[in-house]
Amino acid sequence: MNQEYESEGKLTMSSADMGVASMSGRLRVASPPALLNVLGHNDEHLRILERAFVRSRILIRGDEITVEGPDATVVIQLFSELLAIADRGDAIEPQTLQRAIDMVEADASPRDVTDIELARSRSGKPVRPKTIGQRRYVEAIGANTITFGIGPAGTGKSYLAVALAVAALQEKRINRIILTRPAVEAGERLGFLPGDLNAKVDPYLRPLYDALYDLMDPETVTRLFERQVIEVAPLAFMRGRTLNSSFIILDEAQNTTSGQMKMFLTRIGFGSKAVVTGDVTQIDLTSGRSGLMDVERTLTGIDGVSFVRLDSRDVVRNPIVTAIVDAYDRSEAEASRS
Incomplete structure (x- = not known):
């Protein structure tokens, strides 16, 4: 009490x-x-x-x-x-x-x-927002169809999105979870990697897998993958689909092009929710402009779309990560002034 x-x-x-x-x-x-x-x-x-x-x-x-x-x-x-x-x-x-x-x-x-309990980890530990920014992020996901979580590494963007997706699945508010990410390092051409599609995409979605296994026991996760209740796919494989009654997470969205971002956002069907996460300071594209850089200007004002920016105050990893993020921010600010 x-x-x-x-x-x-x-x-x-x-x-x-x-x-x-x-x-x-x-x-x-x-x-x-x-x-x-x-x-x-x-x-x-x-x-x-x-x-x-x-x-x-x-x-x-x-x-x-x-x-x-x-x-x-x-x-x-x-x-x-x-x-x-x-x-x-x-x-x-x-x-x-x-x-x-x-x-x-x-x-x-x-x-x-921190009074919202989103889910419980396998160890029974409650999963809650830990910072003001994370609370805004969680509330935005609950209130909107599409939420963009933009911020540096360690701010919980991906983990909180997965926790909310798992909770929605367990409460039968959705029928499936879809995880996707641009495979920039492989140029979206995954054929040379061994294994089936899941095996090819695994290295790129490992942070999301880690969150799933932290929130559910391995047997449950395996069963849900086998039944395609949880699905993984490289972003290029999303074209032409309509995703109904789904919780869709696009991770590392700073590595999408504007065309890929538009393609992804127009896949969303009825009863679905999408969370797009990314860090605009870690763009790996070798050519073209990041779709995450342009999307806020394009979509601002559309009902059901929200943008939440997280910063070093929301980092929940080792405190040294906060110091590193702040140091890089200062360096980039100084470079832009010179």
Whole structure:
């Protein structure tokens, strides 16, 4: 059962300098196990918070948290949010903590951003949006027929799309899942690769396969492939088809041409939903302009089509990936100015 965490704050004056105001706040904890989850093993998370808010002092005595300093209001709000997340059974990890800090500083509520459970992994772990951008992305997919998720690697574009597709299939809102991707490295000519069509396309769709196997047991995935409930196909094989009652995911769409993008989007039939993912900073086309670069200008304003942009704040991989994405963004911005 979720607990409500009540906080109180007050404005006090520093005895050392009556001209400088400092804030203090208190929060009473209703669930000691939730507090242990928030503080982390050997207070690992508490040390992260102390480093993030060096101007404030965090005191924990029994079931009461006291924060003194100019960031007291923010820190108390952060503790309240984290305790609510822990109380619903979610594990608090260092990455969770950092994302929660970013959200609270942006005047967003981490518990509200992450309160949607999209699916459960094979291990029973709930799959939720983890950032503000991911929440917008998930909501856009639910509300629109075609959603474009554009952003750097590690922002969960493909994984969340697969999770929503699996949930839609399990709830019988669709009849099949179709995964496709332009096989740029093979020039769309896959004949020289060994095996049947699935084997030829496998290397290009491995991230989507990984997501499927994380969400369903291998036997179920194999059975669904055999029955063609889950289908994979290179983009070139989509021409001439009409895809009804399907959840279609076009991955790595930055490597489509404008003609291929138009061909794909016009395959969508009744009762279907499409998610198009891509990163415009990783275009591998050797000639021509990326279809993903042009499509937003072309389709903006059409009802049922949504564009969601994710950035380094939405990266949910190793924190170094965020730093790498930011470094490349700065480098490209400097190059464009010179």
